[in-house]
Amino acid sequence: MVPVRCLLAAGTQDVPHGTLQRQTLGELHEASGRVVVLKDYLSTLNLNVITRMVLGKKYLHKEATAATTLEEWKWMFDELFLLNGALNIGDSIPWLDWMDLQGYIKRMKKVSKMFDGFLEHVLDEHNGRRLLEGESFVAKDMVDVLLEIASDPNLEVQIGRDGIKAFIQDLIAGGTESSAMMVEWAMSEILKKPEVFAKVAEELDRVVGRGRWVTEQDIRSLPYVEAIVKETMRLHPNAPLLAPRLSREDASVGGYNIPVGTRVLVNVWSIGRDPALWDAPEEFMPERFLDSKIDVKGQDFELLPFGSGRRMCPGYSLGLKVIQVSLANLLHGFSWRLPDGASKEELSMEEIFGLSTPRKFPLEVVVHPKLPAHLYAEA
Numbered sequence: 001m002v003p004v005r006c007l008l009a010a011g012t013q014d015v016p017h018g019t020l021q022r023q024t025l026g027e028l029h030e031a032s033g034r035v036v037v038l039k040d041y042l043s044t045l046n047l048n049v050i051t052r053m054v055l056g057k058k059y060l061h062k063e064a065t066a067a068t069t070l071e072e073w074k075w076m077f078d079e080l081f082l083l084n085g086a087l088n089i090g091d092s093i094p095w096l097d098w099m100d101l102q103g104y105i106k107r108m109k110k111v112s113k114m115f116d117g118f119l120e121h122v123l124d125e126h127n128g129r130r131l132l133e134g135e136s137f138v139a140k141d142m143v144d145v146l147l148e149i150a151s152d153p154n155l156e157v158q159i160g161r162d163g164i165k166a167f168i169q170d171l172i173a174g175g176t177e178s179s180a181m182m183v184e185w186a187m188s189e190i191l192k193k194p195e196v197f198a199k200v201a202e203e204l205d206r207v208v209g210r211g212r213w214v215t216e217q218d219i220r221s222l223p224y225v226e227a228i229v230k231e232t233m234r235l236h237p238n239a240p241l242l243a244p245r246l247s248r249e250d251a252s253v254g255g256y257n258i259p260v261g262t263r264v265l266v267n268v269w270s271i272g273r274d275p276a277l278w279d280a281p282e283e284f285m286p287e288r289f290l291d292s293k294i295d296v297k298g299q300d301f302e303l304l305p306f307g308s309g310r311r312m313c314p315g316y317s318l319g320l321k322v323i324q325v326s327l328a329n330l331l332h333g334f335s336w337r338l339p340d341g342a343s344k345e346e347l348s349m350e351e352i353f354g355l356s357t358p359r360k361f362p363l364e365v366v367v368h369p370k371l372p373a374h375l376y377a378e379a
């Protein structure tokens with residue numbers, strides 16, 4: 001099988017989030033003073049970053065393209081995540097399956113057809129360029145790399161056209177909503193705690209200054225930003241239950257005997273709120289990570305937002321960078337408040353518990369620019 005980790009490495013040397021992010025910051029600037037739904041901006045940003053890396057170009061603009069519109073695309077992903085986390089009665093009671101009592105199968109078929117239409121268009125375009133350029137063809141994105149691998153007759157396990165489409169869909173699905181969801185949760189927590197905003201704004205002013213945007217290279221000098229991201233991941237892990245594991249031998253973990261062949265689910269949501277592991281676990285306190293060596297790389301079992309081991313998230317480095325830099329720039333470029341009439345005490349922190357844990361109610365905010373006007377204009 002083609003290791004997805006290699007593909008990500010092949011396509012991620014240059015994370016194209018700088019320009020795309022400034023575009024989003026510019027759009028937010030245009031909306032300053034008005035109530036905006038933050039997630040709309042974040043999803044578009046991440047979708048553009050990932051589609052640029054995986055598919056080679058943004059593909060999705062506000063207006064319709066030959067393949068799909070931005071609105072359709074967002075609907076497809078919401079539907080994909082919801083249906084992936086849904087409990088289909090027919091899976092547990094197979095003889096009822098044909099009735100599709102909850103209507104999930106009908107919905108799955110519809111979303112699958114729409115995805116397929118889009119992915120066919122992408123593959124046709126990429127194959128077209130390969131044919132046109134012949135010998136001089138150079139792979140520019142992950143689809144090109146996948147097509148090259150698939151055309152190798154000596155590949156141990158062949159990946160056909162369906163395999164390529166599944167890969168692409170996995171990468172885009174894994175890479176888009178996760179980062180947007182995390183930044184939206186971070187902003188929600190910060191809006192509830194103005195003292196955190198004051199502290200991070202001080203760090204950003206001191207390290208970056210008001211004359212420019214935050215870059216990827218700044219992050220290692222911004223420990224409080226890093227701590228905010230870790231604290232958000234502790235309380236709101238994207239995947240509350242990691243991908244299921246199957247024990248290959250009898251084992252004993254934390255006093256529990258796990259016989260061979262057991263399906264094991266790791267509940268990182270509960271681990272992140274376990275009072276035996278964390279002081280005041282329900283409280284958002286980024287400071288807890290300032291003098292701590294706990295990291296998110298899958299080695300510290302009390303904090304596993306990207307999972308651990310062989311099935312750990314292959315996009316963790318990219319995901320982490322995108323979250324850190326976009327959050328830092330949002331905090332650096334704007335002051336934030338809740339819409340008139342809304343109070344931080346009443347801001348709902350309810351989540352939808354499924355395959356992922358998005359906010360139940362999208363965060364609505366009002367932003368005001370903090371940096372010199374020309375920086376937003378350049379964006």
Ligand code: HEM
Nearest residue numbers: 174175178179238239242243306307308311312313315319
């Ligand atoms: C905030 C960002 C992200 C978070 C929190 C996140 C989280 C996760 C988690 C928890 C898993 C399951 C790991 C396990 O069970 O041990 C996973 C798997 C996966 N992630 Fe991510 N992810 C993020 C970003 C990304 C990005 C940017 C990509 C791709 C471009 C990606 C692609 C994938 C794929 C393909 C898998 C399945 C891996 C496998 O089953 O072998 N993720 N992710």
